Amino acid sequence: MSLSTLYAMTGVALFSLGFHALLVQRHLLRKVLALNVLGSATFLLLVGMARRGGDTPDPVPHAMVLTGIVVAVSATALALSLARRLKAAQGLVRLPEDMPE
Amino acid sequence: MRQMLAFTLLTLLVLASGLGLAVAVLSLPDAPTDLAARVDAGLDDSGVSHPVTAVLLNFRAYDTLLEIGVLLLVLTGTWSFGLERRLDPEGPVGPIQAELVRNLVPLMVLVAGHLLWLGSKAPGGAFQAGAVLGGAGVLLVLSQHPLPAWRHPAGYRATASLGLLVFLIASVATMRDGRLLEVRGREAGLLILLIEVAAAISIGAILAALFAAEAPETATSLDERKEPQP
Amino acid sequence: MDRPLNWAVLSVVLPLFGAVAAFLARARAGQRIGLLISLAVVLCSCGLALQLLEYGADRYGIGGWSAPLGIGLVADGLSAVMLFMTAVVGALTGLHATRYFAPRLSHDSAQAASQAHRRRYFWPLWLFMWAALNALYLSADLFNLYVTLELLGLSAVPLVALAGGPSLAAAMRYLLVSMLGSLAWLFGVALLYSAHGVLDLDRLSGILAPGPAVWAAIALMTGGMLLKTAVFPLHFWLPPAHASAPAPVSALLSAVVVKATFYLVVRLWAQVFPAALSFAAGQLLGYLGAAAILWGSVQALRQDRIKLLLAYSTVAQLGYLFLVFSLAMAPEAAADAWRAAVLFAVAHAFGKAALFLASGNLLLALGHDRIDGLHGVSARLPITMFAFGLAGVNLMGLPPSGSFIAKWWMLIAALRGGRWELVLVLVLGSLLAAAYVLRVLGPALMGPARGPRIAVPALMEWTALALALLSVLAGITVSTSLRLLEVGNPFSPAPGVPQ
Numbered sequence: 001m002s003l004s005t006l007y008a009m010t011g012v013a014l015f016s017l018g019f020h021a022l023l024v025q026r027h028l029l030r031k032v033l034a035l036n037v038l039g040s041a042t043f044l045l046l047v048g049m050a051r052r053g054g055d056t057p058d059p060v061p062h063a064m065v066l067t068g069i070v071v072a073v074s075a076t077a078l079a080l081s082l083a084r085r086l087k088a089a090q091g092l093v094r095l096p097e098d099m100p101e
Numbered sequence: 102m103r104q105m106l107a108f109t110l111l112t113l114l115v116l117a118s119g120l121g122l123a124v125a126v127l128s129l130p131d132a133p134t135d136l137a138a139r140v141d142a143g144l145d146d147s148g149v150s151h152p153v154t155a156v157l158l159n160f161r162a163y164d165t166l167l168e169i170g171v172l173l174l175v176l177t178g179t180w181s182f183g184l185e186r187r188l189d190p191e192g193p194v195g196p197i198q199a200e201l202v203r204n205l206v207p208l209m210v211l212v213a214g215h216l217l218w219l220g221s222k223a224p225g226g227a228f229q230a231g232a233v234l235g236g237a238g239v240l241l242v243l244s245q246h247p248l249p250a251w252r253h254p255a256g257y258r259a260t261a262s263l264g265l266l267v268f269l270i271a272s273v274a275t276m277r278d279g280r281l282l283e284v285r286g287r288e289a290g291l292l293i294l295l296i297e298v299a300a301a302i303s304i305g306a307i308l309a310a311l312f313a314a315e316a317p318e319t320a321t322s323l324d325e326r327k328e329p330q331p
Numbered sequence: 332m333d334r335p336l337n338w339a340v341l342s343v344v345l346p347l348f349g350a351v352a353a354f355l356a357r358a359r360a361g362q363r364i365g366l367l368i369s370l371a372v373v374l375c376s377c378g379l380a381l382q383l384l385e386y387g388a389d390r391y392g393i394g395g396w397s398a399p400l401g402i403g404l405v406a407d408g409l410s411a412v413m414l415f416m417t418a419v420v421g422a423l424t425g426l427h428a429t430r431y432f433a434p435r436l437s438h439d440s441a442q443a444a445s446q447a448h449r450r451r452y453f454w455p456l457w458l459f460m461w462a463a464l465n466a467l468y469l470s471a472d473l474f475n476l477y478v479t480l481e482l483l484g485l486s487a488v489p490l491v492a493l494a495g496g497p498s499l500a501a502a503m504r505y506l507l508v509s510m511l512g513s514l515a516w517l518f519g520v521a522l523l524y525s526a527h528g529v530l531d532l533d534r535l536s537g538i539l540a541p542g543p544a545v546w547a548a549i550a551l552m553t554g555g556m557l558l559k560t561a562v563f564p565l566h567f568w569l570p571p572a573h574a575s576a577p578a579p580v581s582a583l584l585s586a587v588v589v590k591a592t593f594y595l596v597v598r599l600w601a602q603v604f605p606a607a608l609s610f611a612a613g614q615l616l617g618y619l620g621a622a623a624i625l626w627g628s629v630q631a632l633r634q635d636r637i638k639l640l641l642a643y644s645t646v647a648q649l650g651y652l653f654l655v656f657s658l659a660m661a662p663e664a665a666a667d668a669w670r671a672a673v674l675f676a677v678a679h680a681f682g683k684a685a686l687f688l689a690s691g692n693l694l695l696a697l698g699h700d701r702i703d704g705l706h707g708v709s710a711r712l713p714i715t716m717f718a719f720g721l722a723g724v725n726l727m728g729l730p731p732s733g734s735f736i737a738k739w740w741m742l743i744a745a746l747r748g749g750r751w752e753l754v755l756v757l758v759l760g761s762l763l764a765a766a767y768v769l770r771v772l773g774p775a776l777m778g779p780a781r782g783p784r785i786a787v788p789a790l791m792e793w794t795a796l797a798l799a800l801l802s803v804l805a806g807i808t809v810s811t812s813l814r815l816l817e818v819g820n821p822f823s824p825a826p827g828v829p830q
Contacts, residue, residue, distance in 0.1 A: 168478055
């Protein structure tokens with residue numbers, strides 16, 4: 001197994017972890033973190049596979065990852081602000097369907 | 102009981118999909134793609150010498166334009182939530198913190214400038230510089246220095262939109278017969294520098310404002326107001 | 332080839348300019364900017380349509396860098412139709428919004444402030460969304476499409492949250508769903524890029540080699556888009572979000588935003604993925620669509636609020652768009668099936684926007700949108716209820732509406748293929764739609780008018796009526812739309828460009 005495959009497989013593992021957490025965790029902060037893990041997993045796959053060329057990595061995936069990071073940061077900021085608004089307006093830290101019965 | 106069942110089913114679903122993805126990744130070819138060579142071939146025309154910067158601000162500059170749009174959009178969205186001021190003073194800022202911030206912030210601005218300059222030939226550029234500027238802004242907020250946003254809302258809005266606005270104006274100014282962002286060589290280098298400076302300033306301002314999260318004009322919380330609607 | 336795409340480029344750049352200007356401006360000026368940009372974008376979309384009809388489809392590598400290095404813009408009939416549909420719905424909904432978000436006579440100063448706040452943020456957010464939609468229809472690059480998807484999702488969420496109250500939880504759910512959908516897309520793009528080294532749709536179509544990586548990418552990208560399009564059983568987030576948003580926002584979301592992700596699935600399945608698709612995959616989508624039609628319609632029948640009824644109706648109507656995938660897997664019927672789907676999408680966009688705008692008028696007039704409180708309202712708001720009825724005709728699929736023709740084509744394709752189960756679903760779906768539309772119209776038309784006389788700004792009523800008329804006209808003008816849709820032959824696999 002080459003180094004880039006190792007990175008890519010780590011990306012797959014992280015993707016599954018993030019997906020799982022998004023589905024089963026209920027606190028909104030954890031759900032947002034899960035989405036961040038999903039994003040990082042994808043970036044890892046892109047950067048890992050870009051290294052297959054050896055010493056000169058493909059710059060296009062690097063640029064994609066940089067763009068992706070900025071988008072991920074923005075989306076996270078929006079999600080956290082909305083979570084704060086939800087907490088301030090209705091005292092919720094979970095979605096209504098995830099409330100303990 | 103029902104919860105256990107749901108948990109098990111979801112876990113199985115994730116495991117199955119993860120397995121599928123693993124097979125997919127293992128099936129990928131070992132040979133690299135040939136885009137790197139094309140980037141190299143176009144590098145002389147791009148106006149910069151660092152391949153990633155060339156991709157970001159010339160070959161795929163349109164992505165970057167939309168991405169700066171995403172940043173400003175998210176600031177607009179966050180301000181639309183009308184959040185209340187969060188960082189009410191919980192006590193005085195300690196002397197060490199105050200002194201540290203006073204010394205660190207100017208240094209961070211310098212570092213940001215350096216990163217920006219470096220971007221044309223080495224790893225660095227507008228986003229890295231903007232992130233450092235944003236970090237300086239976060240330090241200021243944390244030590245109870247109000248961001249200029251709350252004293253000069255209009256000026257802060259202008260600072261936050263500067264990056265997107267300069268990028269848009271640059272694309273339209275160089276637009277000939279609907280050809281967007283077609284710039285080469287020296288002209289491209291200057292244009293990229295201009296866009297990067299504006300973008301770095303805006304990114305810093307936006308990141309700091311996102312950390313604080315409340316809109317400059319939000320004097321009272323919207324939550325205290327009555328919500329009409331169903 | 333490579334003719335400059337002035338109109339296409341402007342239809343992305345102008346809304347972005349408008350969004351920045353509206354962000355900088357105060358509420359009143361922001362609205363003026365918004366209306367000006369709306370007009371300009373309508374002109375651009377007409378300009379693009381005329382250009383395509385005259386010169387044929389075109390593509391352009393932004394920055395003069397052609398694919399695979401640069402990002403391609405592609406303008407064919409399919410993009411032009413989507414762009415035009417969005418421009419019409421967007422401009423009329425924008426006009427409606429000027430009154431919906433207008434300051435109201437109110438003794439409650441806090442409520443007035445919150446109305447001003449909504450008006451201030453509606454325009455920049457909506458202009459960002461418009462730019463995202465147009466960019467999405469025109470992009471021929473998988474990663475660029477990811478950025479447009481995020482721009483779209485991140486503008487739609489705060490628009491929903493503008494309503495406050497129950498919309499906040501709905502917006503949060505929508506945000507999580509939308510981000511998951513985009514990330515699934517991105518992971519698929521990463522796999523495709525790692526396998527083939529290109530991001531351009533046409534080039535990818537030419538070299539797509541079926542294998543585990545490509546299948547996984549198709550599953551992830553299609554799954555992500557199905558989630559964002561709210562296809563049964565992934566529809567759970569749509570009814571609360573579309574029903575609790577401010578009425579003009581509901582109109583934009585139900586009419587246009589879900590169609591954008593549907594458009595992506597069509598673009599990929601018709602043009603890029605055919606080499607790697609199996610017959611069974613299309614059947615799966617088709618049966619999901621059939622289930623959506625039945626489930627959504629039955630749920631719509633059970634709601635007691637108009638906006639929730641309309642939202643469930645959207646779930647059902649989206650089902651028709653995916654039912655088509657099962658018909659389109661037969662190569663000889665594919666082009667007809669896709670045509671039917673696009674015509675259906677356009678007619679539904681006009682009709683559903685009209686219905687949501689009408690529901691906003693009812694909400695404003697009555698202070699609620701409960702179906703049991705509608706008695707006699709049509710005597711008070713005749714134009715609004717007429718719009719509701721006309722758009723209802725389109726939902727039921729009666730002639731001469733656009734969805735009648737689309738359903739007719741679907742029916743013929745299903746009969747030819749001997750797909751009796753789909754014929755049954757098509758017929759049942761129309762009957763159920765008639766039932767839920769009449770549930771609203773019945774009480775509204777009957778009984779004496781009750782309560783005080785209601786003032787709803789005329790503009791709010793006429794914009795709803797205009798959209799309803801368009802949904803019916805979509806059936807009459809179908810030959811013109813088809814001529815535009817055919818430009819560039821969007822429903823056959825791209826010839827591909829050799830590497």
